[in-house]
Amino acid sequence: MAERVCCSYQNVLSIQNRVCCLYRVSTTKQVDHDDQNQADIPVQRKACREFAERMGWTIVYEEQENGVSGFKVSANDRDKIQLIKEYAEQDKFDILLVFMFDRIGRRAEETPFVVEWLINHGIQVWSVNEGEQRIDTHVDRLTNYIRFWQADGESQKTSMRTKAALGQMVQEGRFRGGSAPYGYDLVPSGTYNKRKHEVFKLEINPDEAKVVRMMFDLCVGSGYGRFKIANFLSEMGIKTRDGKNWHEATVGHILHNIMYTGVLRSGSTQSKAFPDLQIISPENFALAQKLMAERANECNALRTMPRNTRGQSLLSGNVFCGHCGGRLTLTTNGTTRINAAGEKVGRKRIRYVCYNKTRKRSNCDGQTGYTMHILDKMVTDILHQVFDRMRSVEENEIISRTHRSAMVSLKKRLSDAKAESAKATKEYESLKLEVIKAVQGESAFPMDVLSELVNNARTRMLDANAQLTELNEEVEKSNQRIEAIKADYRRIMEWSEMFDGSDMDVKKMIAGYIIKRVDVYSDYRLHIEFNMSFAQFELGLETEVEYAAQDIVS
Numbered sequence: 001m002a003e004r005v006c007c008s009y010q011n012v013l014s015i016q017n018r019v020c021c022l023y024r025v026s027t028t029k030q031v032d033h034d035d036q037n038q039a040d041i042p043v044q045r046k047a048c049r050e051f052a053e054r055m056g057w058t059i060v061y062e063e064q065e066n067g068v069s070g071f072k073v074s075a076n077d078r079d080k081i082q083l084i085k086e087y088a089e090q091d092k093f094d095i096l097l098v099f100m101f102d103r104i105g106r107r108a109e110e111t112p113f114v115v116e117w118l119i120n121h122g123i124q125v126w127s128v129n130e131g132e133q134r135i136d137t138h139v140d141r142l143t144n145y146i147r148f149w150q151a152d153g154e155s156q157k158t159s160m161r162t163k164a165a166l167g168q169m170v171q172e173g174r175f176r177g178g179s180a181p182y183g184y185d186l187v188p189s190g191t192y193n194k195r196k197h198e199v200f201k202l203e204i205n206p207d208e209a210k211v212v213r214m215m216f217d218l219c220v221g222s223g224y225g226r227f228k229i230a231n232f233l234s235e236m237g238i239k240t241r242d243g244k245n246w247h248e249a250t251v252g253h254i255l256h257n258i259m260y261t262g263v264l265r266s267g268s269t270q271s272k273a274f275p276d277l278q279i280i281s282p283e284n285f286a287l288a289q290k291l292m293a294e295r296a297n298e299c300n301a302l303r304t305m306p307r308n309t310r311g312q313s314l315l316s317g318n319v320f321c322g323h324c325g326g327r328l329t330l331t332t333n334g335t336t337r338i339n340a341a342g343e344k345v346g347r348k349r350i351r352y353v354c355y356n357k358t359r360k361r362s363n364c365d366g367q368t369g370y371t372m373h374i375l376d377k378m379v380t381d382i383l384h385q386v387f388d389r390m391r392s393v394e395e396n397e398i399i400s401r402t403h404r405s406a407m408v409s410l411k412k413r414l415s416d417a418k419a420e421s422a423k424a425t426k427e428y429e430s431l432k433l434e435v436i437k438a439v440q441g442e443s444a445f446p447m448d449v450l451s452e453l454v455n456n457a458r459t460r461m462l463d464a465n466a467q468l469t470e471l472n473e474e475v476e477k478s479n480q481r482i483e484a485i486k487a488d489y490r491r492i493m494e495w496s497e498m499f500d501g502s503d504m505d506v507k508k509m510i511a512g513y514i515i516k517r518v519d520v521y522s523d524y525r526l527h528i529e530f531n532m533s534f535a536q537f538e539l540g541l542e543t544e545v546e547y548a549a550q551d552i553v554s
Contacts, residue, residue, distance in 0.1 A: 017057040019086060020093040021048045024065040024103045032269035041066070044099040051128045052097060060093055074104055075114050088121045095124045101133060116141070145323045168501045180205075181259060182241060182250075183212040183279050202277060209279045211238055212260055216280050220287045226251040255292065261285045287513075288348055312350075312504050314376040315512055315518060318350060323366030326356030330372065354521070367522050379518060382528060383511060387496035390489075410474060417468040431457050515525040 023044040041064060063080045075081045083103075087093055097117055098104055103113035104125075115125050116135055125133045136142050180186045180202060189201040204247050211233070218224040218232065230246040240246055255262070262278035264271040275280065294317075319328045331353045353369035356362040431454045437443035438450055445453075495510045502510070519527040 006125075009301045017055075017095070018060045018093040019052050019057045019062040019097050020063065021052075021059055021082065021097045022063050022065075022084065022103055023048070023099070024068055024080075026067065029408070032181060042244065044103070047099050047128045048097050051126075057095060057097075058096075061087065069106075074107070075110055078105075081105075081114065085117070087509055088118055088123050091122075093123070097126045099128050100437065101127045101130055104176075105254075112141075120486050169276045181257065181262060182254060183208045184271060184277070203358065204277065204279060208241070212254060212279050215251060215254055216288055218258075218282055219403065220284055220291060221509060222503075223291070223512075224503045226255060238239070238326070255288055258285065281487070283491070291421060307407045313352070313372055314379055314504070314507055315352070316508055316512075318512055318515060319518045319520065321354040321356065321364060322366035322519035322525070324354065324356045324362045325519075326354055326362065326364065328352040328370070329355050331358075331369070366520075370520055370524065375520065378526060379523065383499065383514065386514060387492075387499065390492055390496060410471065414468075414471045417471050421461070421464040422470045424457065428457040428461045430455070 003381055023041050025041055039433075045062065049059065063084060065078065065080050066332070068078060084096065096104075101115075104114060115133055118125055119133075119135050127133070132463075133143075183205055184202045185202045185205045186200040189199045191199050199400050214233075218229050224232065225247040225248075230248045230251045233251075234245040238246075240250065258265060258270070259277070260280040262273040262275060262283045264274070265278075286508055313330055315328075316330075317327075320326065329352070330350060332348060332350050337347070350372040351369035352372060352375055354364055355364060357364040357366070357368055390491050431450065434445060435447075435450050435454060438445060492514070495514070499507060499510055514531060515528060516531045517529040519529075521527070
């Protein structure tokens with residue numbers, strides 16, 4: 001917060017020597033501490049006062065800006081610049097004195113005209129280090145502009161250097177500064193910077209990390225949105241670090257923060273994953289991002305995951321009418337009857353209905369609706385078949401089989417690339433020899449034709465070698481893919497163990513992860529499209545499968 005010190009000395013002021021000093025630092029850290037590149041407030045104040053005393057001037061105002069960037073903040077948004085302009089219009093001072101002219105600002109398109117405005121209003125503009133800025137001649141105006149154009153450029157260079165330095169910090173696993181994100185503590189590292197201040201490092205806070213994991217589990221496992229997660233935590237008596245109830249925006253920020261996978265970030269720069277900072281697995285984090293992206297309003301037309309997990313239906317967001325392609329939505333109606341005892345007995349009927357047909361949005365020739373418990377039972381039986389096939393094969397066998405299939409294709413491409421590279425290289429070398437013959441007058445080919453042929457051969461050779469390099473790198477990454485396959489396999493096996501005993505919200509999320517889309521046709525004929533991450537296991541199921549009601553056995 002900027003502060004102002006008024007030093008008005010009445011009855012001792014002489015004409016044309018009333019001074020207003022402006023002091024500014026870009027960061028709050030410079031208010032009371034010396035900086036090698038930029039003088040802090042006490043240094044600026046001392047220099048200006050000594051300069052005014054030497055010149056025989058009297059300081060009547062001292063205006064101070066703390067933590068205000070002269071490059072990022074426009075003069076129109078700086079209270080002190082506007083106040084100084086008011087003083088100038090009211091003839092309250094004669095000279096504006098600064099430590100250096102860049103204290104007025106660093107914007108090439110703006111600051112020179114602030115200086116010109118002051119001079120045109122009868123104010124002399126002085127710098128302790130650079131003297132007076134005048135605009136009497138064209139050269140003066142040019143100098144005025146060039147000075148702030150250079151300051152603008154220095155600010156941009158400083159910004160780039162700062163970004164590069166912060167990027168280097170996160171690449172090395174060092175925290176870039178500020179307060180520790182929820183889930184972490186700042187602890188002394190035992191190392192010191194050039195100012196002899198101890199540098200702090202991040203360390204996982206076990207209690208807070210449990211809450212972070214709970215947030216991701218609720219998001220991924222139960223389909224909770226950030227608002228529902230915030231309410232759940234508050235109801236459980238789990239407070240924020242400040243002892244307050246959780247806000248949905250804070251939960252959303254945590255769910256989107258890649259740092260919980262152990263990756264540090266500064267702008268567009270990201271570090272490798274540091275295991276000692278990992279709270280959430282990369283796979284779980286990726287699932288959360290995919291789920292939240294699909295449930296966003298702008299993705300509603302393509303959504304296949306449930307937007308919410310309320311209700312007792314298994315399918316939500318991924319079930320469609322096979323005839324018109326419209327979504328199936330839930331509807332509830334009921335009937336009442338009088339039983340033998342003369343009591344009213346209600347019967348509730350829940351159905352999936354074609355939204356397009358019921359709202360007359362298209363000429364759908366399919367059924368209007370499908371009874372919920374029948375359709376859900378069919379899909380549950382399909383999931384049981386999937387789980388049974390997964391359990392019937394050992395982990396090493398299924399992972400080996402899946403990886404082997406991928407490697408067969410990769411090795412075939414690698415073999416073809418090697419052959420193409422060898423062929424292109426041989427052709428290129430042969431044409432270079434032909435060029436030598438042409439120079440010696442022994443070739444039947446004109447030089448211009450040979451030159452074109454050599455260039456084309458060289459391009460093919462470079463392209464073939466580039467593809468070969470990419471495929472070799474892909475082979476080297478095969479171990480990473482094995483780990484990803486293992487993670488997918490174990491996740492599905494966990495789901496198979498917990499599915500039957502889970503609440504409906506969990507069942508709904510599991511169904512959404514395994515089944516991408518269910519198209520329902522008349523007489524309960526189903527077309528199931530599985531997610532590719534599941535289809536990779538080659539369990540005898542294709543990516544897309546047709547089912548008839550009589551084909552599904554519990």
